Amino acid sequence: MRFSEYMTQWLYGEDGYYATYKDIGKSGDFYTAVSTSKFFGGTIAKHIxxxxxxxxxxxxxxxxxxxxxxxxxxxxxxxxxxTLRPELLSTLKFVIIERFDDLQKHQQKYFKESFGDAVTITHYKSLDELECENAFFIANEIFDAFPCELYYKGKTATVKNHNVEFDVNDDWVESKAKEYCKDRGEIAVGYEAFAKAMELSCKKFEFMSFDYGEMQSRPDFSLRVYTKHKVIPFFTPEDDEEYIPREELFAKSDITYDVTFAHVKDAFMEAGVEFVEFKAQMVALIDMGLLELLEILQKNADEKIYKQELEKAKMLIMPNFLGERFKMIKFRKE
Structure with missing residues (x-):
């Protein structure tokens, strides 16, 4: 099978990694901005x-x-x-795109426990089911979870018994590799369809996403596995002390790669959506008012609580943690 099919099974198959509820954060396999501080969502609320x-x-x-x-x-x-504009809680419509029934149930349960009947969540399995006039779309670490093909000097990878061979000619993959100046690395599959689905789902919208990567592509493979906060390069040699057989990691750990944001940008522009900006997460969150939110907390909360939340929020913008490694990309359809 192609590597994209293998990765799809790994992450989204019947027993795939994302098919069921998984802990994220200290007790899970990795951290995200969401698991680090509530002020990530708070800053997005201020932007909304x-x-x-x-x-x-x-x-x-x-x-x-x-x-x-x-x-x-x-x-x-x-x-x-x-907290900031309570009347909007009853007028805005809150939607989650989630393909897995198990995760939908967990999300509904969490919202019910958190808000009672004050917030209603509507679920759709895909953007294709959504039709709206005006929206704000947000996604955190989504583009690194799209299946990808692996490319190496003109050949595209296939997988058999968890072993990778570069033995197929694929014109589309090769054209993307040339477009983004890669002689090896990951070529994401599905960005174009995703962008078009969003463009068709709503007449006027802003879409903002956070992920790790750069505008230009990396010159090598970034594919890796996260398991219990341990990072294992996908192509770790068998004689390396960090090596774990792929069959032991398959569907039990997260597999991901660095995003080439130029590919994301091109996909949305080809779909007729305007590219607005691309920034480091640190700059984006500060520009949207993270520091002002922390000032509000300082004036209204106990000093101990403020200091606790400040330390968590710092992780969002520290260059050596999430602040520089993660990027924000924004699009608009007017």
């Missing part, structure tokens, strides 16, 4: 309010998270909207 104030997002518009997993991120957004 600014979109309403400037007239881009209608107060009856849709706020949609794509790939919510636990639902913590959108819940944090709702919590801060309630």
């Amino acid at each position: 309010i600014s979109l309403v104030d400037e007239g881009f997002l209608d107060k009856h518009g849709v706020v949609c998270e794509i790939g919510a997993h636990h639902g913590y991120f959108l819940a944090d957004v709702c919590e801060f909207i309630y």
